Every structure is written in C-alpha cells, then in structure tokens.
Amino acid sequence: MRIVMAGTVLAERNFIVNANPDRVWRLIGKVIFSVLPGMESMEILDENNFRSLLRVKMMGFEWVLKLRGEMVDISPPESFSVRLLLEGLGGLVKADQKVSLAMTPAENGKTSVACRAATEDMGFLQRVFLSGQARAFARETFEAIERRLKELA
C-alpha cells in the first residue's frame, strides 16, 4: 500500500519484518509507544487520543514539549497514522506532524512496513530552526520501530 500525504516529508523508511501483517499489526501499537524516547505522563483521552510530555534534546539542551496524539485513518491490518501536535517553549515551538505506517504482505509470509513522517504545519522560523531536529527525531523513531519489530517478529 502506498501512503499519500500532504505536507513536507521529514523522513521515510521501508523495511521487511519476518512476521505476517496480522502479527505486525498486533505489535505495532505497543512498539511505537515503547520506542518513542522520553514520553512521560501519558494521558489517554479516549481510545484514539492521548496527550503526554515529551522530553527531547534540542540544540544541546533538554526540553519538555507537550505532545497530543490522535490515531487516524486506522485500517487494520494495513495502515494507520498518528497525528502528532507538539508544543513547547511557551508557544515558540509548534509542530503538526503526521506519522503513517502501512503494512503489506511480502514474500514467504513476511510483511513490508512503510513509514513516513510529514509536517502538516510549521511556521517559517520553526522550519528554519527545528526541521532538522524534527527530521532527526522521525528518523530515529523509525529506526527504533524497525529494530524493535525485528526483535519481536
């Protein structure tokens, strides 16, 4: 399955997991939340919405950002997206990202996983100063998802 998304692409990653799509689907939710580094005080607002604090390193300092997440476009066991709204530093940092994952059957009962993160909304200053951080964060998250999924599969 191809993910179609608007906005600026921050990171993409494709990999194969040695498990069928149903198994990957069962793992993926918990994997995402367990690999997101620095996620604290998670509050589940309802079955598809959560908010939490995210402790991140930017420009050599540790910052605490407010994170609001919404699971959207859920289509088991093929794809889903998490819309992430980040806010911090007294409103100076604001970002709206969409992280999408699509799982398609591959040969020999394996699953091809396509990850993509894109910004939905980012101001000019934030694009200049923070898009590098956002790209790095998305990249690291996808790497961690791949590592953990492959461990568990």
Added chain:
Amino acid sequence: MKIDVPEKWDKEYDVVVVGWGSAGTAAAVTAHDQGAKVLILEKMANGGGNSSICGGNIIVPKGKEFLEYLETLSFKTTEREILETFAEEALKNGDWIRQMGADVQVFRPLEVAYPTMIAGAGFPHVRGAENVVKYNIKGTPEEGKPSQRLWKFLSGLVAKRGIQVLTSAPAQELVPNARGEIVGVIAQREGKRISVKARRGVILTCGGYENDPWMKWDYLPVKPLHFLGTPGNSGDGIRMAQKIGADLWHMTRLACLIGFKAPEFEAAFWVAFLSEGFLFVDKYGRRFVNEAGIEIHEYYKELSHFDIEKMEYPRIPLWAIFDEQTRKRGPLSRGTAGYNRDLYSWSLDNSAEIGKGWIQQGKTVTELASKISMESKVLEETLARFNHLCKAGKDEDFGRPREDLRALEAPFYAIQLWPSLINTQGGPRRDKESRVLYPDGKPIPRLYAAGELGSIWGFLYQGACNIGEALVFGRIAGKNAAAEKPWA
C-alpha cells in the same frame, strides 16, 4: 410474604421501569414510543448506573454467526433461543441508535495498556469470534469519554420525550394481585413510601449486586470483591424478584478486573499499566500468571486459587511491582471508566498517590519488601528471575509474550490490587421475551427484566455485550410491556 394491593395508588402509569441505565432507557423509550405512559424510578440522585461510567462500547455483531461464539461462551448456561434473539437483535443496535438521532463509530483503541482494551473478541480462538465488532457513540474526546457520550445520548432520549423520572426513589417491593400479576411498585421517596400503579407492566432494570457484601460473599467465587462501578447496584431487583417467587440464574457470574481500593472511596480504582515494566506477585511475593494474557473481564479466574492448608486466597490481594519508567509513563488509574472517574483525578506521574501512601516506593527490593510487609528474599528472587526472563526474551514460567516483557530497574514501586467487579450478571431468570420466570419456567405475568439484572451471561463474558444486551432486551421488554392489556 403477602403484599397487599393498595386501594388507592399514589401514582398511576402504564409501564413502570425500575432503574435508569441503558436497559431502563431502551425499555422506557420503546414503551413510550408505543403509546404507553411511562415512569422511571431511579434509586440514585442521577441516572446512568454502570452505563455512564463503563467503557461505553456497544456490540453490533457483523453477522448471525455471532451465535456460535455466544453458545461457546455461555457453556450451556443460557438457552439457545435466548442467544438467538440476542444475536439477531444486536445486529440492529447501530440502526436503532441512528434512528434515535445519534451516530456510532467503530471502537479501534490504542492498545497500549495492561490490561488491554481490545477492538475485537475477548476469546479470538472461538468459532464466530470474527463477528465481534464494538461501536460507541460517535464523538470527540472533548465531547466526553465513550460512556459519557452514551449516557448523554440515552438520557437525552428520555428528556426529549418528557418521560417522567423520579430520582432518589428506590423501588422496594413489587405488588402482585390475587392472580399473581405484577400490578405496581412500592418505592421510597423523601422518607415516604409511595405506591405506583402499573396498568400494563413493570420492567426491572436496576442492575446487579456489586455493592451488596452479603450477596457477593454468598454467590461469587472469590472473596473479598470490591467494585469499580456504581454503588447503587446493591441487589434490590434480586430481592424484589425473590420475594414474589422468581427463579434466579447466573448468580455466580461476574465481570471482574483488578483495582486499587482506597479506604476513603466507596468504589475501587481501575488500574492499568502503560508500560511493560510491571509484574504481579501474590501476598508472599511469588509470581503466578502471565500478566499480559488475562482477558480483561475474567481476572477473578486467575485470583480464585484457594490454598486449603492456609485457608486463604494467596493472590488476594496481589501486589503489582513496577519501576520508574512505568511510574513516569502515565497514571495507573486513567479515568477511562469507573465510579471514581469523576471523583478523583489521578496524578499523571503517580507522584500524588505515592505521597498518599497508595503506592509504596523502595530504592531497593529489600526496602520495598519491608514497606509492603513481604519477605524480601522471596521478592528478590522473584524479581531477579523475572528480569532474567525479560533479558532472555522468553518467559519460560508463564509464557508472557516477548513484546510484553521488560526488565525492571530500581527504584521500585508497589501497589496493592484487589479483584474488583465491573458488574455481576445474575438476577431473575428471564426468557427471550424479557419475561421474568418462576422456577417452573412459567412467566410471572406483567413482569419483565433487562440489563445486568439477570443478564444472559452465564459463563464467559464478551466485552461490549452488557450494553448491547441492555439495549436489545430493554427494547423487547419495553415493547412487550406496552403491548399488555391494562388490568384496570
């Protein structure tokens, strides 16, 4: 005991509904829409019962093969024709909600917590399980949790029709006439006894007995049991039905989670962990179960082991041991459901509850064991073994899946947990027409029941079905009671 029919009634209606939750609403609305004059008697100051504080999901099965699933779960404790009626009518739950002016959305949860609320069947290996689909009332988190949205919708139906509701009015007795027909209800309001005539029928929808210590002790398989839901469910409907000779069924059945009980709160707090870093131990510090593998409504089955020599339940209470990462990840009691949801806001990092002494903290296992009065050697061994299994990626002791394993690191925390009822399932036996039955199987004239009071769940319970069943048999009871010929 003889109950005299009053010569003069204080109030007079066609149909009297006792208890105002999902079943009571479905019954009252259906009876009203068939032209009956309806009164709802509610014991508590507000309606809602367990419906307004539960998970808020409603079963709308995919197809009729759902019946096979139901039959397996019932373990022959419920007649096939009743299950057939439920399976057929539950298919219409979504349409009924739409007809009534709301919309539904498929329940697709974030499966991030232990215990896990899952989208599909609780027993996926059972034939027909693929037909389990849960819905809830469509809305955003700003419009409330699913059960809040459910209750807003249901109570709105009653308000829109102008159906009269008497709150703080517990029903106390059913009134049979000389022919054994149930012709009214005696209730209590503002210290006075009121008699309410029911020209066509009475419908009992007043829930189970989660808050009746003696009934729980007598009927249920683990002791003691706290409750997560409304304190209003204290067995009133069962006692009223017994008094007029009704048969009872499913009295030993329950839906049960684990919860933390604070002495200053009447109900227990539903507890769940937002990270894999936790384990359960019995009161002696021994691990006893795959903590990630317990079906969310069937916790009591793992806790009901009774040690004959010691004459005790060694897993009641149990202790959950967890670490700093789990503590910081999110609140142990999330406010998804439960009576305490609106009474207390659990701190996001659990620090307030550590301050209150609800959660114990230890820099080392020894310190923690000492705080919870447990032999430290046993707990140390248990934790060392658990961490070893996590690092090896294989739980050889209880088969907890690899993705649910994480070794714990100091500092350590512990919270005491008890089996805690979501609801009981037992009550007066009824048939597919929602008629309450005598022990010989004959219906008690003009008496109906629906909802958790004498539910159809006689063995294993599938999530989202209590609300689904309340709507189904509430509608049937309302329709049939309204169709009775007035006795006077």
